[in-house]
Amino acid sequence: MITLYDMSLSGNCHKVRLLLSLLGLPYQTQAVDLRCGEQRSPDYLQRNPFAQVPVLDDDGLIIRDSQAILVHLAKRYGCEKWWPDDAYQLAQIAAWLSTAANEIFHGPAKLRVHHKFGSPIDTVAAGQTTDKVLGIIDRHLQNQDWLVGDSVSIADIAVYPYLALAPEGSLDIGAFPNIIAWFQRIRALPGYVAMPGMWQA
Amino acid sequence: MITLYDMSLSGNCHKVRLLLSLLGLPYQTQAVDLRCGEQRSPDYLQRNPFAQVPVLDDDGLIIRDSQAILVHLAKRYGCEKWWPDDAYQLAQIAAWLSTAANEIFHGPAKLRVHHKFGSPIDTVAAGQTTDKVLGIIDRHLQNQDWLVGDSVSIADIAVYPYLALAPEGSLDIGAFPNIIAWFQRIRALPGYVAMPGMWQA
Known part of the structure; x- marks a missing residue:
């Protein structure tokens, strides 16, 4: 179990x-x-x-x-879509897992914990980290549907929640059209579940 | 190449x-x-x-x-020692890769960049993160030689450098005997290379 x-x-x-x-x-x-x-x-x-x-x-x-x-x-x-056997694809997934553990956590997730729960944080540093990572991800998704390769992977799952929760961190996600299109692809996956506070079209 | x-x-x-x-x-x-x-x-x-x-x-x-x-x-x-096929072992390695990307980077690595290069950081937050992660790693290594399983893995390689560079961050690593014993095991690996500033016995 x-x-x-x-x-x-x-x-x-x-x-x-x-x-x-x-x-x-x-x-x-x-x-x-x-x-x-x-x-x-x-x-x-x-x-x-x-x-x-x-x-x-x-x-x-x-x-x-x-x-x-x-x-x-x-x-x-998972099947191979979720855990590819290729070293280079795994490494690309691992890079986004690092981004989730570092920049996503210290950027959008911290802004959310501040605005939603009142936790004291360095809002300037968290804002700069957020601007940088949102810009990078939006440009990355300009010519591809998923963060790595041509199908959803755990890279997308690791990065998605705190970006979709951006409205709770007072972030205007509307400036990032490629991220919003990617949100919609994730939300269309069979078995998708949302959580309260997530961005909605 | x-x-x-x-x-x-x-x-x-x-x-x-x-x-x-x-x-x-x-x-x-x-x-x-x-x-x-x-x-x-x-x-x-x-x-x-x-x-x-x-x-x-x-x-x-x-x-x-x-x-x-x-x-x-x-x-x-690498051989299987470096990349095991078992999901649970891979997950344990992945947990330490997250720790390297998050706590190690925002703790000991930031203290080093501050003390060595004069970068402005939140020294209180970096100090708290450092104390927490060093204590956890020292206790973790109390009954095992390596961070995951019974041989060296990329978990050790990802965590090692910024801990071994702790003296450059004005950190007294002497309070963590299990970490020092682990340093010595890493330094005894065939092919080991040091970098200047790393802890020495």
Whole structure:
């Protein structure tokens, strides 16, 4: 059985919910109450010493980090579209997983946590990171439908949630038409699931 | 032919130099002069729109991002030790690649760029991130020799350089005995190469 240690408002958790749904995998969720500090309980720290959601428990195999969970699910349950055998394609996917862990997290995700939950952040730095990464992704999608190759991959799934949640970070995504067209391709995938607050046409 | 777009003082570049050397792969370097803004030239931005080093050119295949380059080299040229076939092991490696892209970069690497080059950073935030990640890694290495499984992997290579460069960030690595023992295991690998400024016994 697959159990997702989950927090409903987390875009990192939504990456996992989205891929599980696209792959048609049954799973249960275990809510982690971050406001009550449940992520710092001894039990939870055993699962993830970083005290973050999500964590996946796949029949006793415990995996922390949203990108790592996507890798596990794609390799274990996906067809080659989700986990190509080619080194160069895997490397291109890995580059976007780094972007998700770094620039997306420290840009649009931080702006959202600031505007939605009032967390203190360096809004100038987060704004600069956001402008840079949105511009790069919009230009990247000018001549291709997906971030890597000619079909959806976990690169798209890792990058999508915090871009689609941009309105909650007071970001005007309307200036990025190629990103919006890509949103629409993702939303048309069989099994797609949204989360509240995501951009809508 | 493999060409590494390189900057000698970059720990991210050193991840790639180290793996190339451990794998015994011949390569040439092309220095990128960051102080003169060469990373923002139109030619370079074609290779990496993020305007960062390193970039790898492997017979015309262009790869940005140090973690992604490690994935490419491990999958294309490494034996199974470097690129296991098991989904769970790959996911554990991917989790540390995220840590390298996020916490290691925004913690010890930022402190180094501040103390060595005078870059303005939020030293409080970088210090907190550093304390957290060093503690987690030291405890993780208490009962195991390598970050994932029972042999060296690209997880170790991605995390090592900016931890070994901690003295340049005014960090006292002496408080983390398991990290120091792991440094020594890495330094004993056949083909190991150091870079100036790294921790020495």
